[in-house]
Structure formats: structure tokens, C-alpha cells
Ligand SMILES: NC(=O)c1ccc[n+]([C@@H]2O[C@H](COP(=O)([O-])OP(=O)(O)OC[C@H]3O[C@@H](n4cnc5c(N)ncnc54)[C@H](O)[C@@H]3O)[C@@H](O)[C@H]2O)c1
């Protein structure tokens with residue numbers, strides 16, 4: 001699949017094996033960044049031929065998604081003989097993507113970059129769209145640029161080794177794309193959810209490809225997130241709040257799935273969505289989220305404050321992307337605190353019962 005961007009068109013390939021990695025030639029102008037867990041799992045199989053001084057092992061925790069980490073990689077890469085022609089290859093999830101994308105963008109004002117998304121979340125969603133983000137102090141994703149990779153290689157066997165928590169987080173985004181697609185998407189995900197949960201390779205391959213194809217239409221129309229791309233924020237206004245409030249114990253995609261429940265319950269109360277549709281979506285979501293809310297300080301005031309801090313908020317009433325009766329999405333600027341609180345209470349009550 002080719003993604004069109006103003007700086008360059010770039011290709012995403014979905015592979016059902018590791019051939020492309022096994023054939024990789026690491027020349028003297030290439031530097032490789034690898035997620036630490038991934039490295040430990042696959043070192044013998046995939047990474048033991050990379051020369052010792054040409055790779056960096058990155059621990060993917062939010063605390064490391066910083067400008068300091070990016071600068072450290074930039075500095076090490078000054079040892080690569082090529083300058084603007086240096087090549088960066090990175091393997092990992094969204095955290096590795098965000099840091100290495102930033103490095104590839106700023107080092108010598110832009111170097112070659114190939115990204116191998118190894119989490120389901122990065123593969124089905126974040127790898128395209130060109131956003132790079134770094135956390136600064138307590139501000140999540142405060143710093144960032146737009147810089148897509150030259151090439152994206154997805155190898156679906158990587159999903160086999162993901163923890164249950166990280167795998168389910170990726171499914172949150174997969175389900176979100178299908179829900180955004182409308183009734184047909186919901187039906188498709190209902191029919192396939194058990195295969196997805198069993199990590200069936202063919203099914204995953206198909207859903208990853210379709211998720212990217214769905215996102216492609218939005219990012220190509222609105223590369224720099226000034227218009228229609230805001231629809232991709234569906235469920236995220238609430239999701240981001242759950243993520244931050246739990247100090248990232250609830251991972252991104254799971255928080256988005258929870259955010260979908262909140263958004264849809266608001267639509268239901270407004271008479272915009274049919275109860276049968278809302279219930280069908282929730283029946284799928286309950287299968288993919290396992291959140292121990294007893295262990296997380298779910299304080300309504302803290303969550304409301306977090307929602308208000310979201311960068312898309314501008315007034316007393318809140319802005320959110322909600323679903324209309326025909327299942328199209330609408331940016332709504334008059335969401336009341338009381339509507340959100342009722343929907344979140346519903347979500348928490350149900351999570352407590354699970
Ligand atoms: N740039 C964007 O457009 C964009 C979009 C969405 C999210 N994000 C960012 O992405 C991050 C979340 O991404 P993520 O969910 O991929 O998380 P992640 O990068 O933190 O990876 C999750 C965990 O999976 C491990 N891992 C990675 N690949 C593995 C594999 N194949 N087998 C076993 N373990 C593996 C990692 O070590 C980590 O512990 C957040 O920081 C979020 O802000 C960025």
C-alpha cells in the first residue's frame with residue numbers, strides 16, 4: 001500500500017514471515033534501534049548479525065520517550081560515516097517509532113528511515129500518518145513533528161510474542177477502525193473477534209491491512225491534522241484521560257476502547273445511536289479489555305480535569321467526536337460535563353462487574 005505525503009510517497013508492506021529481516025544487509029551507513037523486549041526475544045533468530053557498534057537497544061517506557069533519548073541516538077549516529085545519507089532502521093512499537101521518527105527528522109534535517117512496527121497498535125495505526133511525538137516533563141506528546149518513514153515493513157509473526165495486555169491494546173484500535181466504518185465493520189469484527197483474540201495470522205493480516213487502508217483516506221486528505229483527520233480522534237478525548245489518569249497502566253488502545261464506550265453512551269443518550277448498535281459494539285469491547293479498575297485510582301474529578309486538558313479542548317463545554325444515527329462522525333462542541341460523567345459511571349460500573 002502506498003501512502004501519499006507532501007514530502008514523499010511511502011510504502012507499507014504486510015509480510016506474513018520474517019524473510020525481509022533475515023535478508024537485511026546492514027552496511028556501514030546504517031544504524032539500527034531495537035526495542036529492548038523485542039531484542040531479547042528475537043536476538044538469536046533475527047538480530048545477531050548486526051555489528052555491535054551499529055545498534056542501540058531502547059527500553060520502551062513513556063519515561064524514555066524524551067528529547068534526551070532522541071539526542072543520545074543523534075549523537076551516537078554522528079559516528080556513522082554517511083551524514084545526510086545515513087540510514088536509520090527501527091524495530092518496535094509506538095514508543096520506538098516516536099523517538100526514532102523524531103531522530104530521523106532532525107538529524108542533518110532528515111535522513112533515510114525504515115520502520116518495522118512490532119506491536120499490533122503500531123502496525124494497524126500509528127505507523128502511518130507521519131506523526132512523531134516526545135513527552136516533556138509531565139506533558140505527554142508535547143513535542144513533535146511530521147516525518148513519515150521512507151518504508152514500513154510489518155511482519156505479522158511479531159504479534160505472537162506480544163503480552164496479552166499489549167495485544168489487546170492493539171485490538172482496541174482495530175475495533176475502533178471497524179466501528180468507524182459503520183454497521184458492516186461492526187459485523188465483520190463480531191464475526192472475527194475470536195480469531196483475532198486467538199491471534200490467527202491470516203485474520204490479523206487482513207485486519208491490519210484494512211485498518212491502514214481506512215486511516216490512509218483521512219491522512220492523505222488532511223496530512224497535517226487541520227481538518228477531517230480530527231475524526232480519527234473518535235474515542236480519544238476520553239481515552240487519553242484514562243491513559244494519563246492510570247499513569248499509563250491502561251495502555252493506549254485499551255483506553256481508546258474505553259473511550260469508545262463513553263462516546264457511544266453519550267450518543268445513545270442524545271438519541272443519536274440505536275441501543276442495539278451500542279450493545280453490539282460493547283459486546284465486542286468487553287472481550288478485548290481487561291482492566292483491574294480496583295488497582296487504579298479512578299477519580300471522576302481527575303478524569304474530568306484530564307479531559308479538559310486535552311489539546312483539542314477550547315471552551316467550557318467539551319469537544320468530542322460522536323457518532324450520528326447514520327454512524328457518520330461529527331465533531332461536537334457542546335458536550336456537557338454531566339453527559340460525560342453519566343457515561344463514565346456506566347463504564348466503571350460495568351468494568352467493576354467484569
Ligand atoms: N506517532 C503516532 O502517530 C502515535 C499514534 C498512537 C500512539 N502513539 C504512541 O505510541 C505509544 C504506544 O505504542 P505501543 O502500544 O506500540 O507501545 P510500546 O511501544 O510501548 O510497546 C508496548 C510494549 O510492547 C513491547 N514490544 C514491542 N514489540 C513487541 C513484540 N513483538 N513482542 C513482545 N513485546 C513487544 C515493548 O517493549 C513494550 O513493552 C505511546 O507512546 C503513544 O503515545 C503514537
Ligand SMILES: [Zn+2]
Nearest residue numbers: 173236252256
Ligand atoms: Zn489511538
